[in-house]
Every structure is written in structure tokens, then in C-alpha cells.
Amino acid sequence: MSGTITRVGVVGGGQMGAGIAEVCARAGLHTVVCEADATAARRARERVTASLERAVQRGKLDRPSAEDALTRLAFTAGLDDLADRHLVIEAVVENTDAKTEVFAALDKIVQDPGAILATNTSAIPVMRLGMATQRADHVLGLHFFNPVPVLPLVEVVPSLHTAARTVTAVETFARDTLGKTTIRSQDRTGFVVNALLIPYLLSAVRMAESGFATAADVDAGMELGCAHPMGPLKLADLIGLDTVVAIAQSLYEEFREPLYAPPPLLRRMVEAGLLGRKTGRGFHTYDRDREAR
Structure with missing residues (x-):
């Protein structure tokens, strides 16, 4: 990928995926959330909308900013809608087979050969997921913490195949665009935290x-x-x-x-x-x- 990350995809709209999508949208990024079906996609939208409303009610976010964030969010049940993304963050169930299937599919769908594929896994080796693709040098761990809009930390986890430029691009994105603090971990189960x-x-x-x-x-x-x-x-x-x-x-x-x-x-x-x-x-x-x- 060349240039700035402006188009983000999130696979999985549960508690973590919805939180990741929210912080991306609040940071001004066009964000597409992909869920398993239309019902799950609707629930993901409701989850993000409710979180933004809580932020407004608690004085953490003004209403125009919350409304703007919603305009930058799209929800879908089709992975093909992530084809033009610069960065796709996987946040599905913590199961190796499920995550591997997602990465193998994204490898074929995401058009830009330089696009970065990241996993929010808590414990599964990043190498295992990267090897499900033909672009392991563009795969790494990007582990957020719950609740994502509140907690400032992100663990950046390169595998043995991850290119240095990929790590730099993601650390810069997390720090400068999302306003997070990053720490780097080796690709060992559990990472640091x-x-x-x-x-x-x-x-x-x-x-x-x-x-x-x-x-x-x-x-x-x-x-x-x-x-x-x-x-x-x-x-x-x-x-x-x-x-x-x-x-x-x-x-x-x-x-x-x-x-x-x-x-x-x-x-x-x-x-x-x-x-x-x-x-x-x-x-x-x-x-x-x-x-x-």
C-alpha cells in the first residue's frame, strides 16, 4: 500500500469489532463493517450507534461529531465490499479455523496488493494467519483492548514474515490517526498483556x-x-x-x-x-x- 490509510474494513461487528469501527469512524476514516449476515450487520450498527450515544450523554463526544462518525460507517454482510480497503482488521470469534478462513478469503478479495491485513486476536499466532495468505509480509497483529473507544493501548505484533514497512505504517496509523499508544510484542501467544x-x-x-x-x-x-x-x-x-x-x-x-x-x-x-x-x-x-x- 502506498499513501495514507483512509479506507478501513472491520470483519466482525461484535463488542471488539464495533469498538474498532467506532474509533476509526471518529478519526475521520470511511469504515466498512462486515458481518456474517444482514441481521448481525444490523446489530453491529445498533451497537456502534448506542456506544456513540453513550459518549454524547457522558460528555465525551459532541452530537455533531457522533452524527458525522455515523455517516462514515457502512455495514454489510459481504466480504466483497472490502475490496477497496487500505487496511482490514479481523475481529471475529477467537477460533483459529474461523480466523484462517477470513484471512484466506480477504487475500483473494482485497485488491491492493499492498493493503494491510491485521488481526485483533488475543492469543492466536499471527504467523499462522499470515500463512493463509499470499501476502504474509503485509499481515500483523493489531490488538485493541475493551472498551476500544476508552482504552488507549494497542499491541502491534509482527510475525517473522511481516515487513518492517508494514509495522511502521500500522504503528503510525494507530498513533497519529487513532490517537492510541502502541507497544510492540513478538509473535508469542498472549503477546505482552x-x-x-x-x-x-x-x-x-x-x-x-x-x-x-x-x-x-x-x-x-x-x-x-x-x-x-x-x-x-x-x-x-x-x-x-x-x-x-x-x-x-x-x-x-x-x-x-x-x-x-x-x-x-x-x-x-x-x-x-x-x-x-x-x-x-x-x-x-x-x-x-x-x-x-
Whole structure:
């Protein structure tokens, strides 16, 4: 790709994909969000619209800016609508097969041979996704954090094949266009943040699982005793317990360290559909305003 990134595509309009699309649109970029079908695309639009409205209500964004951002957003159920993009960010479910399928398809669809294909994966090796394309030098990890419009960090993760110019272009884009702070990580499962965070969350789960302390007391201990803004089990609920399990399993498969293995309680909760805030119940329960109780 030559020139500035002005046309962005996002594959996946869930919590993360919608957040990524929102920050791109707010930064003045024409952004196309691709979902699996028309119903999912409509929900993605509703998700972004609601987030922009919350920002207005909280005084973080003025209404004309929110309305302008919406005019720069398009929602589709067809990957072909991403053909003219300069940058496409994949944000589908944390599953290797699903992500690989997306990258193989994008490689054929995105017309500019210099366009950059990025993944928002939390733990899947970037190399594996890059090798599904014929342009592995233009593939890298661009890992945002939830909620994307609020948290300033982005991890930039090149694989062994990623060209230096690709890394520079994406770091410049994230920093200068989106206003994010970037850190760079090697292509190892978990990258910097989750390699440190997930063992901490799993330790908290094991503590609650064993009856050593209640979920409320574990969280209160870290919030009030260590000045953490959110306790580990509330944070796991926010991330999504299914996502925590997926990252933990990827970490365990790569490093074979017991501290990365998801505890039985966590796996059972995911099997039961108790995924945290997005389902209304995890280690805590949540009302419509998503407050833990």
C-alpha cells in the first residue's frame, strides 16, 4: 500500500469489532463493517450507534461529531465490499479455523496488493494467519483492548514474515490517526498483556473455586488493597469468560505451563453459558446497566 490509510474494513461487528469501527469512524476514516449476515450487520450498527450515544450523554463526544462518525460507517454482510480497503482488521470469534478462513478469503478479495491485513486476536499466532495468505509480509497483529473507544493501548505484533514497512505504517496509523499508544510484542501467544494478565485471572478463579474466598472478596481485596480499578473476576466477566478460556487454552498449548490451564469451574461456566457481562451472569450478576451485584 502506498499513501495514507483512509479506507478501513472491520470483519466482525461484535463488542471488539464495533469498538474498532467506532474509533476509526471518529478519526475521520470511511469504515466498512462486515458481518456474517444482514441481521448481525444490523446489530453491529445498533451497537456502534448506542456506544456513540453513550459518549454524547457522558460528555465525551459532541452530537455533531457522533452524527458525522455515523455517516462514515457502512455495514454489510459481504466480504466483497472490502475490496477497496487500505487496511482490514479481523475481529471475529477467537477460533483459529474461523480466523484462517477470513484471512484466506480477504487475500483473494482485497485488491491492493499492498493493503494491510491485521488481526485483533488475543492469543492466536499471527504467523499462522499470515500463512493463509499470499501476502504474509503485509499481515500483523493489531490488538485493541475493551472498551476500544476508552482504552488507549494497542499491541502491534509482527510475525517473522511481516515487513518492517508494514509495522511502521500500522504503528503510525494507530498513533497519529487513532490517537492510541502502541507497544510492540513478538509473535508469542498472549503477546505482552494477556501473557501477564491471564495467569492472574486464572489464579483468582482458582481461589474462588476452592472456597478460599468469595468472588466479591477476591475483587474487593485487589480493588481496595492494591488500588486496582477492577477486581480480577469482574475483569474476567468484562472480557467474557469464553474469551478468557480461549486465551488460556492457547497459552497452555504453546507453553505447557500449568498456570495457563483453565480451571474446571471456568470451563463449566462457559459450557453453561455464564459468560459474564454479555450474558448478565458470570462470577457476578449484572442488571441492565451492567453493574456488578
